[in-house]
Amino acid sequence: MDVINLVISDSENRYRILRPIGTWGPDFSLIVYEVLVIDSENKASRAAFKMIKETDDLHEMVVDDVNRSLRLGSDRGCRYILPIISAFYSQIRDDITLCIVLYYDSHVVSLRSLLSTNPDITDGLHDKFLRIVLVRVLKALRKIHKNYNHHMQITAGNIFYNAQTDTIQLAYAASVYERYPTSNDGNLFSVNKMLSWALAPEVIDEEAMEFVYFYNTNKSDIWLLGIAALELAYGKIPVESRKELLEIARYVSEVKILPNSWQALRQKTAELIADRAMPPKKRKFASTSQASNNALSTEMEKRLSVCFGNFVAACLDADLDKRASAKQLKRHGFRKKNAGSMQHFRDVIVKEKNPHVARLFSVKPKRKLEKMEKKQIPKSPLGPRS
Incomplete structure (x- = not known):
């Protein structure tokens, strides 16, 4: 029609x-x-x-x-x-x-859109900006979980900078949808892969398209948070299959060190898999700690902190008993560090980088902002039909 x-x-x-x-x-x-x-x-x-x-x-x-x-x-x-x-x-x-x-x-712009259109961050956000974003997303997720709900679609495309309230917000339930791609071709989260490839191992283990509307545990959302953190850290995370994504997640959860580029992470994952396929005496890495030390020594200047690597690793543990909960992540060292200010995020990441929202980036007086927030309370859909 x-x-x-x-x-x-x-x-x-x-x-x-x-x-x-x-x-x-x-x-x-x-x-x-x-x-x-x-x-x-x-x-x-x-x-x-x-x-x-x-x-x-x-x-x-x-x-x-x-x-x-x-x-x-x-x-x-x-x-x-x-x-x-x-x-x-x-x-x-x-x-x-x-x-x-x-x-x-x-009014709003998704972080995926910013990653694909701002040349300064096409290879991912800096550690300090990741902290600004993830602290706020985690607060939103804890609120959702406290209301006995699950999110089930956490991606960089559903994390927004809201120019009216000058903060990071997580789209949820009715406010979730998939934007047509801009220049971020090859991203894992294309429309036909998002629902199957990114889901936690306990939710689905097939590559066929399947809609998931129910979880057995909040920790399946934590897995998605870890995948979204990787997308934010690297700009996009193209993989050949769900199997490869799970292998990368396993590498991150064990080694807990993130290299500077997505290609390097794929390469190190493949190296560790190949090494473990060798007879024990011929292995380069006798233990996970040796793989971690190797990851640390191969790059002189780390773009992503060890603390951030530990945070993502806590999200991507395939063992549900070991995977962190939202409450546990609240106490994580990465979250406890100074998250920086939204003004810094706005000025460096958003301002003048996206013409749709640039005009709204002047700092608003608190009283005016409160009035704007009152206007945002939605109307009920259950009233009289016209």
Whole structure:
């Protein structure tokens, strides 16, 4: 159904559908659109827009996502979770349709987008900026887990810099979707691989596309946090198969040292696998500690700290009993170090690097910021249908 230029209204705004910008849903078959939002005073802004018919099999699941986003998004203690703007029902061409309005480029920018468009960080974030991001993502994740929920789709594409609140936020539930790729071709997290390759070993061990909507443990989210940390550290993490990704994760969890480049990490992983296939007397690395010492000695200047390597290793242990929980990561040495300021992150990583959000980067007075945050509390989708 062609919906381009279609105008949809709720009680406050009109939404003109402009173009597709991404996908969402179990098999990424549903379209996310860019819309022009026109308010009662004829002021225009832009947003992202999801739609699903009430008769669709996925409708109840999406309503559940919306309600989870609303509950956490309206909680002032959840400032590190990206809320939705609003959700409402509308009759679109004879079908009652749930519409979800999301923040878009004029307000937020994903870290994956920054990694692919900012030439200064195409090879990954510096250690101090990784700390700024991961401290806040971990706070969001702990809040999600405290509410007895799982995330299940943690990637650099779902971690955002929000220009209005000047912080890092994790998209969750209804605010999650996959943007069409920019220049980050070859990334592990392309639409057709994201759901299967990155998941923890206990969740899925096949390469076939499979939608996962339930975990048995919060620690499966911690695995995804570790994979996302690798993407943030290296800019992109192309691999040939899920098997290779699991091998790299095993190397990181054992050696706990991250080289300066993704290619070097792949190479060191392959070397350790080949070494272990040799007879014991011919092995170069008699123990994991020797492999760690070798990793430390091969690079004169480390871009990624040993502390960060330990943090990622704690996330990527295949043994659930040994893998860290969000609570344990809160006490990790990497998190405890000075995480730096958001102003530093904004000025170095974001400001003037992305034209969509540059105009919003002036520091706002606290009182004005509080007013803006109040406006972000979403409206319930369960009211009267129009």
